Amino acid sequence: MAINWFKYSSPSTFYGVAGKMVPWFAWSATILFVAGLYISFFVAPTDVQQSEAYRIMFIHVPASILSMFIYLVMAGYAALGLIFNTRLSSMMASALAPTGALLAFLSLWTGALWGKPMWGAWWVWDARLTSELILLFLYLGFIALHASIDDPRRADRASALLAIIGSVNVPIIYFSVQWWNTLHQGASVKFTGTSMHVAMQQGMYTMMLAVWSYAIAVSLLRVRCIILERECKAQWVSELAEVRQ
Amino acid sequence: MNWGEFFAMNGYAWYIWGSYGMALLIFIIEIVMVRHRKMLTLQQLHLMRNAEDDMT
Amino acid sequence: MNKLSLLGLLSLVIRRDLVLAMRRRADVLTTLIFFVIVVSLFPLGVGPEMDMLRKMAPGVVWVAALLASMLSLGRMFSADYLDGTLEQMMLVPQSLSALVLAKILAHWMVSGLPLVIMAPVLGLQFDMPAQALWVLIAALLLGTPILSMIGAVGAALTLGLRGGGALVSLLVLPLCIPVLVFGAGAVEAIVSGTSVGSHLSLLGALLVMALVFTPWVTALALRISME
Numbered sequence: 001m002a003i004n005w006f007k008y009s010s011p012s013t014f015y016g017v018a019g020k021m022v023p024w025f026a027w028s029a030t031i032l033f034v035a036g037l038y039i040s041f042f043v044a045p046t047d048v049q050q051s052e053a054y055r056i057m058f059i060h061v062p063a064s065i066l067s068m069f070i071y072l073v074m075a076g077y078a079a080l081g082l083i084f085n086t087r088l089s090s091m092m093a094s095a096l097a098p099t100g101a102l103l104a105f106l107s108l109w110t111g112a113l114w115g116k117p118m119w120g121a122w123w124v125w126d127a128r129l130t131s132e133l134i135l136l137f138l139y140l141g142f143i144a145l146h147a148s149i150d151d152p153r154r155a156d157r158a159s160a161l162l163a164i165i166g167s168v169n170v171p172i173i174y175f176s177v178q179w180w181n182t183l184h185q186g187a188s189v190k191f192t193g194t195s196m197h198v199a200m201q202q203g204m205y206t207m208m209l210a211v212w213s214y215a216i217a218v219s220l221l222r223v224r225c226i227i228l229e230r231e232c233k234a235q236w237v238s239e240l241a242e243v244r245q
Numbered sequence: 246m247n248w249g250e251f252f253a254m255n256g257y258a259w260y261i262w263g264s265y266g267m268a269l270l271i272f273i274i275e276i277v278m279v280r281h282r283k284m285l286t287l288q289q290l291h292l293m294r295n296a297e298d299d300m301t
Numbered sequence: 302m303n304k305l306s307l308l309g310l311l312s313l314v315i316r317r318d319l320v321l322a323m324r325r326r327a328d329v330l331t332t333l334i335f336f337v338i339v340v341s342l343f344p345l346g347v348g349p350e351m352d353m354l355r356k357m358a359p360g361v362v363w364v365a366a367l368l369a370s371m372l373s374l375g376r377m378f379s380a381d382y383l384d385g386t387l388e389q390m391m392l393v394p395q396s397l398s399a400l401v402l403a404k405i406l407a408h409w410m411v412s413g414l415p416l417v418i419m420a421p422v423l424g425l426q427f428d429m430p431a432q433a434l435w436v437l438i439a440a441l442l443l444g445t446p447i448l449s450m451i452g453a454v455g456a457a458l459t460l461g462l463r464g465g466g467a468l469v470s471l472l473v474l475p476l477c478i479p480v481l482v483f484g485a486g487a488v489e490a491i492v493s494g495t496s497v498g499s500h501l502s503l504l505g506a507l508l509v510m511a512l513v514f515t516p517w518v519t520a521l522a523l524r525i526s527m528e
Contacts, residue, residue, distance in 0.1 A: 046255070053257040056264045063268070102271050110264040117260055137475040144471055148462050157525040158458045162472060165454065165518065169476050172507075176479035180486060214272065221279045228286045232293060243290045 009088045011227045012236040018220045018227075025217035032210035039203035047200075053117045058203050060110040062211040063103045064132060068170075070100035070215060071135060074142075075167035078160035090156035091230065093163065094146055095223035099215050101139035107132055127178040134173055138166040152230060310395050311403040318407030321380070328376060333415045336369035340423045351428050358427035359488035362437065363481050366416050366445060371470045373412040374452040377404065378523070382460055391527065397520040405446075405453045405516065413445035429492075436491045436501075443504040444484040450515035451476050457522035479507060 040058035047054040074096040081090035111129055112122045123129065142159050149155035231237050238244075254261045322329055343361045344354055381387040390400050420441055421434045429437070455473035459465040487500035 041251075051257065052255040053260055055254070055261055059264055059268050099275065102275055106268055106271050109267050113260040113264045117257055134475050134478060137471075141472045141475065144468055145458060148459075148464060148468055154525060154528070158522065161454075161518065161522055161525060162458060165476065169479075172479050173475075176482040180482045218275055218279060221276075221283070225279065225282045225286050228283075228290065232286075232290055237290065238294055238297075242287060243294060 009086050011088050011091070011231055012234070014088055015224055015227050018224050022217055022220050022224075025213045025220065029210050029213035029217055032206055032213060036203060036206035036210045039199060039206055044199040044203045045197055050118060053114060056110050056114040058207045060107060060114060061204055062208040063110060064107040065208065066211050066215055067100050067104035067107055067132070067135060070096050070103065071139065071163075071170070072167060074100060075163040078163040082157055082160040082164070087156075087230070088227075090160060091223050091226045092219070093160060094156070095219045095226055097139055097143050097146070098222070099219050101136060101143065103211070103215070104132060104136040104139055108136065125181065127174065127181045130177045130181070131170075131174045134177075135170065138170070142166070307395055307399055310393075311399060314400055314403035315407045315410075318404060319410060322407070322411040328373070329411050329415065332369050332373045332412050333419060335372055336365050336416050336419060337423065339365040339368060341426065344426070354427045355429065355492070358424060358429050359433075359437065359485040359492075361427070362420055362423060363444075363485040366420070366441065367448065367474065367477055367481060369416060370412060370445065370448040370452060371473065373408070374456045374469050374473070375466050377408050377453055377456045378460055387523070388527065391524070397523065398516040401453065401519045401523070402516040405449050405519070408453070409446050409449040413449050417441040417445060429488075433488055433491050436497055437488050439501060440484045440487040440504060443501065443508050444480045447480050447504075447508050447511045448477055450511040450519075453519045454515055454522055457519045457526060460523065460526040480504070483507070
């Protein structure tokens with residue numbers, strides 16, 4: 001089976017493909033959110049130790065995991081763009097960054113709101129929290145660097161290099177923060193590691209898939225904008241229905 | 246279980262609805278911003294197209 | 302024209318950068334004075350209790366060194382970029398990475414080394430014991446070159462951009478966190494009587510890694526910024 005993948009890596013083809021994919025992911029995100037919220041709030045039982053507050057986890061965990069995952073995907077696209085010089089990969093990387101940054105922020109916010117009733121403090125210098133904060137800084141650095149370079153080609157390549165350096169650094173940073181945390185015997189808080197109820201797991205997975213679909217849908221929308229902005233002088237753009245009208 | 250009890254969340258209402266409220270806010274803001282960006286881009290393209298039509 | 306050996310080229314670039322830095326001594330001094338002022342401001346901000354100051358000292362000195370090293374990053378390539386020297390450097394037959402390494406070393410000698418020499422004096426302000434001062438010097442000697450190397454990548458990426466100074470800090474500071482953790486950790490370890498060796502060897506490992514990769518990455522970043 002010979003699919004010509006490079007066909008899809010041309011912005012003009014991908015613009016159409018992305019346009020067709022957005023509604024699918026948007027609808028599946030909506031349905032999964034409804035189902036996930038239903039399971040999280042009505043099916044999943046109250047936790048013995050954390051009472052109702054643990055329900056924050058249903059949004060906190062997906063946001064945290066996806067913010068990290070999106071950074072890796074972003075760095076992967078950036079690397080593809082840098083190595084193979086494919087314009088679309090760089091556009092995907094810059095389309096993913098704002099979504100990842102917002103999810104990192106959401107993860108910190110929900111983490112703080114969970115921490116206050118559970119640990120008695122909005123913020124503790126726990127290894128995971130600190131790493132998430134640094135991840136947010138890395139996203140902001142990527143966005144700031146991309147925004148401050150006017151030449152799009154240089155912006156793509158420079159921020160791609162930064163994303164790759166960042167993704168190499170993330171494990172080192174995580175390890176060093178953990179080391180630092182154990183040295184100071186700070187709040188080494190663990191999740192109450194009791195076996196999760198099946199409904200809790202289902203709620204978590206459903207919410208995870210929902211946030212995932214949402215992230216894909218919104219990044220595809222954004223990459224369509226970026227494609228139009230970058231290719232504004234191309235023939236195929238001026239022939240698009242939404243431009244012609 | 247009645248709705249008042251449900252929203253009170255056993256005393257954790259602020260924390261839980263604060264989390265989900267922020268999530269909702271972020272998703273809405275992001276979608277509005279992307280749509281706004283698309284509108285601006287299309288406007289720009291229309292302007293460019295009209296300018297070209299004027300020239301020819 | 303006789304071809305320069307790699308080492309000859311390295312020493313040539315280092316000597317040139319040092320001469321240039323000595324012609325503009327004020328720049329070097331500004332960084333150093335900034336470092337001294339930042340460290341001296343802390344007791345004024347948090348109060349003069351010696352117990353607390355002694356505890357804070359390693360962190361304060363390290364954070365101040367981190368900030369001071371950010372100040373001078375803009376100068377690493379900008380002058381050479383503006384007068385076209387950098388473009389010529391890209392054309393020499395020797396590898397750009399080697400040239401970059403030489404520039405990083407020169408930058409460290411004028412901006413990192415003075416901080417290392419000054420740090421013990423500032424440590425005395427915080428009543429640090431003599432042993433801790435030696436560890437502080439060792440940690441800074443291992444750590445400040447890493448700051449220069451990571452900083453070089455940031456400086457190369459932001460070459461010629463408006464508002465580059467603030468931007469480069471935003472890019473580089475998060476990447477410097479491991480250096481801060483192990484550097485300040487080493488000094489804290491000696492104060493609290495635990496092993497210093499592990500911290501210093503981790504710093505050393507970071508230094509070796511940075512030494513291997515950053516000149517190459519910086520050269521790549523320079524090529525991206527210059528094309």
